[in-house]
Amino acid sequence: MAGPVAQPLIIAAGEQRMIHVFDLDMRPEQARFLREPGALAQVLGIDEIDLDHVEIFPVSDLEDLGLVGYLRDGCGIPKEQLASDAQKLAAIEGYVLLLRSRALRGEATRLTPASQIRHIGDYSEVGADWASLPSNPDDAPESAKPYSASRPSPREARSRARRIGATIFVIVMALILLVVLMLAT
Structure with a gap:
């Protein structure tokens, strides 16, 4: 060339x-x-x-x-x-x-x-305009404000944590049992 x-x-x-x-x-x-x-x-x-x-x-x-x-x-x-x-x-x-x-x-x-x-x-190329106007937090709707989501009661939070813990325990025990069975054969 x-x-x-x-x-x-x-x-x-x-x-x-x-x-x-x-x-x-x-x-x-x-x-x-x-x-x-x-x-x-x-x-x-x-x-x-x-x-x-x-x-x-x-x-x-x-x-x-x-x-x-x-x-x-x-x-x-x-x-x-x-x-x-x-x-x-x-x-x-x-x-x-x-x-x-x-x-x-x-x-x-x-x-x-x-x-x-x-x-x-x-x-x-024409692209999306991702620019936005600066926002005033006081003008934001209630749902957009920090910490505005409803919080579960302490009893509900403990109950959910126990269910998650129990599920993880069952999975770990099942994996251990599976490994033991595989080694025994």
């Missing part, structure tokens, strides 16, 4: 939910070979990559959906993000490489792709 291109692609440490799209200008057997351990990392100019978060496939496999449709519907990328690169994405005819952030394990990475690998764009 030819040498690396002059423009490296810098991936920031901690990057999340990004998909980096590359056009693979190579023969089908070369593109399929990139799925082998170490091959893709080598042509991207890095030491290692998690192939579980990489997709390499011919665009023709997408049939009528097309690459833009796959990125939008299959990967959850908003159509507004894809609009500016829609023509470039639609022009890809051979194999494509989709590199998710997780493939780089959150580490800062400098990609120097080989000349047959052309970077098309970077797109962020």
Whole structure:
């Protein structure tokens, strides 16, 4: 394969939910070979990559959906993000490489792709918004407050503890009896 291109692609440490799209200008057997351990990392100019978060496939496999449709519907990328690169994405005819952030394990990475690998764009996947507003404990419903669950009476707690203890005792004795019987035969 030819040498690396002059423009490296810098991936920031901690990057999340990004998909980096590359056009693979190579023969089908070369593109399929990139799925082998170490091959893709080598042509991207890095030491290692998690192939579980990489997709390499011919665009023709997408049939009528097309690459833009796959990125939008299959990967959850908003159509507004894809609009500016829609023509470039639609022009890809051979194999494509989709590199998710997780493939780089959150580490800062400098990609120097080989000349047959052309970077098309970077797109962020829509994810769940796990942010929440800070809550005031006084505004919480009664059931969410600490120590708000009903407590069993001391008699119920002792009774439950005895049942658990008796069950454990029976299990241990049964195991001892089983071992003794096995040794006796």
